Amino acid sequence: MSRAGLDDRIVLEAALEITDRGGLEQLTLVAVAKKLGVRPPALYNHVNGLPDLRNKLMIDGLHRLKDELARATAGQTGDDAVWAASQAYLAFARKHPGLYEATQRPQHWQDGDVQEALRQLMDIIFRIVSPFGLDEEAAVHTVRGLRSLLHGFASLEGQGGFGMPLNVDESFRFVVYTFLAGIQSR
Amino acid sequence: MSRAGLDDRIVLEAALEITDRGGLEQLTLVAVAKKLGVRPPALYNHVNGLPDLRNKLMIDGLHRLKDELARATAGQTGDDAVWAASQAYLAFARKHPGLYEATQRPQHWQDGDVQEALRQLMDIIFRIVSPFGLDEEAAVHTVRGLRSLLHGFASLEGQGGFGMPLNVDESFRFVVYTFLAGIQSR
DNA sequence: TGACAAAACTATTATCATTAGTTATTTTAA
């Protein structure tokens, strides 16, 4: 029988690779087990079924995204910070399409760990817009707008939704700075 | 045996209701068959398997969305047209969460009917921003931004992603007009 | 070294999509 020496982390890592390669739909226990050279039931020693695996993937993705945003914006402020965060956000979605997709699945938002990961992510975004000196309501609106813009762009691009033959990076810059200009003009 | 009197349209309608009620994940042939009082294989007389059904749902959703946008913006221009289209877009995503979700699945974007439906949808959005007198590149950037904003907002809201206790409709107005203000300031 | 916990296994059940082959019902055309 010779143990495979699995581990929660190893299982998650395998799930991540499968998901980034083929999308969240490709993530099955059979696929993970095959990748790890093990029979599907063996995974239940490390993960509580497929929904739990998806959930862990979501939490992992949220933490990674938060870390990327924190790193990218360290020491920056104002428009620069927003632009740095935007670039980091899109880069993350591009580098980890499956993980990013997993991050956007609301199935388990009642889960405590998910909520905590989300809270930390939101914290960072609020901190990024705080130098704009907006009142509390406007700050919430602005954060919602920024999230919408970033998620919408990443999501559409990931789906191949931008068909026109025009550089996508330029569009991204245009779009983020347009939104920033709109904020300034209020 | 007494025929059930099915029909492509009836099957699609049943699929739509199931999807809007429980999300795209809930759409199974078993569920559709049960709803129609029929055994699953009977559906193959009207639909070429589950992928085809999802595809038809996508096309149907794109056409409906396009029609809503066209209707909402008829006779309007400038910021008013953008705002009217934005409201119609969000209203559609709210009224048909499952159908909207199906619309955003890129699985079959090589399908000719899907491309045609998308083209028509894009046509309308381009027509809406055309009065802004942007050059060709800026128009593409702007359309990409508007789509990102609308899709991102609809998607996040649909996932329950806006947790703060602040009116979501106000945020939507704020966000759309902020983007518009950004366009003007360029 | 022997007991126990952990990790893997086999076997099984249930759900779903799909295909093959069959039967009943319409529709069409002679």
Place this chain on the structure above:
DNA sequence: TTAAAATAACTAATGATAATAGTTTTGTCA
């Protein structure tokens, strides 16, 4: 009006997947 063809449904069977139960092997530690 009726026989043939097309259509719509069915039953049965297969294959993929998730999940559970029960068993066996492997480490670890007192």
